[in-house]
Amino acid sequence: MNRTDRLYALVEELRAAAPRPRSARALARHFEVSVRTIERDLAALQQSGLPIHAEPGRTGGYVLDRERTLPPLTITPAEATALAVALHALDGTPFAVDARSALHKVLAVMPERERRAAGELAERVRLLVPATRPAPPAGPVVPRALREALTAGRVLRLDYADAAGRRTARDVEPLGFLGGTEHWYLAGWCRLRNAPRGFRLDRVRAATALDERAPHRAVDLTALDTLGSDVVPLDAATVL
Structure with missing residues (x-):
């Protein structure tokens, strides 16, 4: 059994238990490998986001939180391949890394036969891109704290650099992401300016999620066409 198959099988073994x-x-006995190999595999699964935690004690060990994972899916190989092709459209966006992670999680809980069939089908799929089409720009690196704060509705503290390189600390109530062909922005209510602002993701030097919940604000993201001198204004026509 190669490592990829062992990782999938390890998830299902923990799920069954x-x-x-x-x-x-x-x-280690079950998979006929060393304890060190199993520990490395478990660490890799934890780093990928699977909710595996260790319980101490003589009867302890590793536990998978079944409530936070998907059961084996009745997804077809063609459906899995369609997801992989669709995710190609997210290249160059802040969601490319999360999209690949989501696909890996779906594959991890597919039955082995269907997963192998999906891999064989994917190998026969090629996307044709015109030679004159430029490659998509690399997506901005989005700090985990920023993504989690947006999901949980927490106030963010940003270390932000403006167009001239001047850095300021901003407490921001996150509203959403705005993006286009050139740049991606975090849209939020800036408490320093007491107004909505768009913060270019490639200028965010650090982001920390605070314990404070962000209040609800009725702000139309598509109307953010005047964002202040510290950011590049967004054209509403390019908002995704």
Whole structure:
């Protein structure tokens, strides 16, 4: 069994045992590898976002939170391949990394036969791109705290650099993402300016999510066409 197949099988082994823990030693015997190899595999799964945690003690071990993971899916190989092709459209956006992570999670819970069939089908798919079409720009790196704060509705503290390189600390109530062919922005209510502002993601030097919940504000994101001198104004026609 290669490592990729073992990772998939390891997830299903933990799922079948949940909520009972499985020790690294027992998992190593089951997969006929060393304890160190299993520990590396578990660490890789945790880093990918799977909710696996360790329980201490003689009867402890590793546990997968079944409530936060998907059961085996009845998704077809063609459907899985369609997802992979569709995610190609997210290249150059802040969501490219999260999209790939989501696809890996879907594949991880597919039955092995369907997963192998999806891989074989994907190998026979080629996207034709005109030679004159420029490659999509690299997507901006979005700090995890920024994404999580937007989802949870938390106030953000940004270390932000304006067009001239001047850096300021901003407490921002996040509203959403705005993007186009050139730049992506975090739209939010800036407490320093007491007005809506768009912050270019490539100018965010650091982002920290505060404990404070952001109040609801009725702001039309498509109307943010005057964002102040510290950011490049957005054309509403390019808003996604």
